[in-house]
Amino acid sequence: MAKSNLMPLSEMHFPPSCVVCLSPAIKQFPVEQIFSYGRKNYTVKVDVPMCQPHSEAASYKGPVERLFGCLGVAGGVLIGILSVVFLLLRWQGEGGFLAKFFVGGIFGFGMFILAWWVIAILIAPRFAVRESKEARGAVKIIRFQPWDQMTQLEFGNESYAEFFNRTQ
Numbered sequence: 604m605a606k607s608n609l610m611p612l613s614e615m616h617f618p619p620s621c622v623v624c625l626s627p628a629i630k631q632f633p634v635e636q637i638f639s640y641g642r643k644n645y646t647v648k649v650d651v652p653m654c655q656p657h658s659e660a661a662s663y664k665g666p667v668e669r670l671f672g673c674l675g676v677a678g679g680v681l682i683g684i685l686s687v688v689f690l691l692l693r694w695q696g697e698g699g700f701l702a703k704f705f706v707g708g709i710f711g712f713g714m715f716i717l718a719w720w721v722i723a724i725l726i727a728p729r730f731a732v733r734e735s736k737e738a739r740g741a742v743k744i745i746r747f748q749p750w751d752q753m754t755q756l757e758f759g760n761e762s763y764a765e766f767f768n769r770t771q
């Protein structure tokens with residue numbers, strides 16, 4: 604993996620070649636990374652150029668990956684409902700119907716999001732086919748400084764990294 608220079612996000616220019624294979628790029632594929640500083644989260648997104656086959660490979664979801672995406676929703680709903688039932692059964696303190704309804708709703712929704720995120724976002728991509736993983740991992744955002752927008756990328760293709768650094 605070769606690193607780019609640290610530079611402002613808005614000043615990044617991608618040479619119009621596929622980041623995986625260097626053939627002429629005709630599509631853009633969004634690469635995202637979340638950075639946490641203190642209590643704030645920053646979602647950094649760059650659109651990287653890809654050729655037709657590699658942009659298709661990057662967006663392609665195989666049957667197992669899709670299955671885990673669906674399982675994420677189903678598992679999230681199930682865990683959300685179970686956690687609300689559990690919370691209401693264990694409710695010791697005072698509280699009217701409305702209080703229970705609100706707290707239960709928020710708690711259940713939170714558990715749904717958590718379960719969905721673990722299954723669909725963390726686990727599902729591990730079952731991506733090899734070509735998809737290769738294309739999606741061709742560019743990684745490895746550093747971001749929110750105070751001056753300085754960003755650093757890492758490229759799987761060494762030649763593209765050199766090319767990128769020369770064209771800035």
Ligand SMILES: [Zn+2]
Binds near residue numbers: 623626
């Ligand atoms: Zn390509």
